[in-house]
Amino acid sequence: MSLDFDVNLDSESEDEPVEDGDTIKNIHEVFRKQFSISYSECASLKKRYITHAANSVDFSKIVIGIDKEIQIYDVTSSGLSKYVGKNDFGRFDHPISGIKFFNNDNNLICCSTISGEIHMYDLRNFKKVFTFEDDTEVVVKPVNCFDINASDRLIAAGTDELNHEVYLLFFDIRERRLMGGFFESHQEEVTDVKFHPSKQDKVASCSTDGLINIFDCSKESEDDALLYSLNTEDSASKLKWHNNDKLSCITNTNDLHLYDVNTQDLMKKWTRSNITDAMKRKSVIDCNIVDCHNIGDEMMFLATSNYNKGECVRSLKFNEKSIDPLCDFIGNTQILRASLYNEKDDVFVTCGEGALITIWKEGVVSSTVSTKESMKEESSVKKKLKKKANPY
Template sequence: MYIATSLGNIQLWDLRTPQKFVVQFTEKKEEGSSNDLKTLACFNASANNRLLTAGTELYKGEAFILFWDIRNTTLMGGYWESHTDDVTQVVFDPNDADKLMSGSVDGLINVYDVKHTNEDDALMDSFNTESSVEQLCWYSNKGKDFISCITHTADVQLWSPDDAEPYAHFRRSDITKAMKRKSEAHCYVAGAHRLLGNELLILAGSNWNDGEHLKCMSTSNKKLESFGTLKENRQRVRCSVFNQYHNLLMTGGEQGILNVWNVNLNV
C-alpha cells in the first residue's frame, strides 16, 4: 500500500509488517540534503508498477510532476512547465503504462507520453476545462480512451482525446435534476469510476438528511441517469474506490465511516 505524507514523501507499506514502511520515495537526493521538499497534492503508480508519479502544490511559482522508478527510490526527474497552479491529479492510463494525464487548479488536463524526459516532447494533448480540476478518470469505449473530469464546482465533463471541447458536460444543475433533488447547493459529486465494458459510474450525493441520498449514475448516450441509491449512507462521501471485477464500491466520509457496497450494475 502506498501512502503520501505531509512531509513530501511517499511510503510503500507491506500490510503483513505494519511496524515500518518498506521503502520511501522522496525528492531528496541524498541524506542530509538541504533541498526544500515540495508539498505533494496527489500521486499514482503505473499499471505495470514500474513508475511512481506525484503532483505538487505551487512551489516558488511552479507546479511539478515528479517521477520515481519504483525499483529505485532516487528521484528520476519531473515536468514543471505545463501547469501554472497546484497539480490536483496525476493518473496513469490503466491500458498504457507510458501514458499519464494530469489535472490542475489552472483548469488544464494534460496528457503525456512519459517515455520522453523532455516535457515539450512528452506533452501530447492539453484540454481546457475552464474550471478547476478535482478528479480525473480514464475509461474506455469500443477500445478507445476517454477522460472524465470532475471540477471543483461539481460539474462532470467527458472528453474525447480527439476533440477540443468535452463531448458531454453535466453541470451541477443537471446532476441535481438527475438525482431528483431541488437544491443545487446540497448536491455534490463524490467520484467517477470505470466499469467493465463501455460504462462510467458517477457517484453523486446530497447533504440532505445526513447524506442519505447517495446515487449511482450512468452516462449512457450522453445522458445522466440514476440507476440505484445507496440508502444506508449517513455521511457526505469524500473518497471512493471501485472494484470493477466484483462490483464492490468502498466509500469513506466526514463521519469517519468506511462502507463497502455491493453495487448492482443493471446499466
C-alpha cells in the same frame, strides 16, 4: 430512462439554498436498483474524516487515510477485518494526500503526505520498504497526489504551488530514485494524476489552473512529453480513465466533463445543476459528485447530497449523450469523501466525514454495523466490568 441536458445550461444560484429533497414522489420508479448497508465499520471514536481510500486489484484489501494515519483491512465474506500492526505503522506527522495499491502485488502500497514524502510499505511484515522524495533542494515540495503506472515501475506525483512553481515528479520504483520532473505545464497546484490503465507511459494530470495535460513520460524533455492540453475552463479536481481512451474530469465546482483523449474533444459537459436534476433533487448547493467508476464498458459516477448528513446517495451511468439513473442507496449517515467499486461482485465501499467505512450490496441485506455509538457502548461496558471486578 435517459436524461439529457443542454451543455450550456447555467447552474442555479447558490446564494439562496433550499431545503433539499426529492423532486418526485416515487423515486424507486426511476432508480430501480436499491443498495443497502451490508457492513459498516467505524475507523475512529474521535471526530475524524476519512479522506482517502484505495483497494487492491482483487479487492481483497482496503486501505483508508484518516487524518495522519492509514488503516488496512482485509475484505472478508462477513465484512472487514482490521490489520493490527506495530504502533507506529502508518502514522505520520503530516496529513495524508494519497493512497495507492500496486497493480500487480496486493501486499505493496504507497502513501503520500503533504510533507513531500511517498512511503512504500509491505503489508506482509508491516515494514516500510522505502520513502520517495525530491531531496535535490532544501525546500520540500508538498505532494498533493500521486499514481503508480500499470507496470509498477513509475510513480508520478503532483505538488502544491511552491515559490510560484508547480511540479510533476517522476520516481523509478525499482531503482528507488527520482528520475526528474516537469514544472512548466501547470501554473497552479496539481490536484490529480492518473496513469492510463494499460498504456504504462501515458499519464494525465489536472490542476486548479483548469488544464488537463496528457504526457508520454517515456520522453526525456517536458516539451516532447506533453502530448496535448485540454482546457476545462474551470478548476479541475479528479480524473478517471475509461474505455477507448475516454477521460472524465470532476471539477471543484462539481461539474462533470467527458473527453475523447485521442481526438482531444470535449464530448459532453454536465453542470452541477444538471447533476442535481439527474439525481432528482432540489438543492444544487447540496449535491456533489463523489467519484467516477467503470462498470463494464460503461461509465458511472456516485453522487450525494450533503443535506441531512448525506442521507441521499445515488449512482448514475453516463456517456457522451446522456445520464441514466442507476442505483439508490438506503441508509447513509455521513457526508461522503471517497468511494470504491468492486465491479466483479457489484459492491460499493464508501468513506467519509463520520469516519465510517460502509459496504453496500444490492437489495435488503442483514447488516453488521459497527458505529461510533456501539463502539462507545462496548467501551463503556468494558470499563464497568473492569471496575466491578476490582475488589477494592
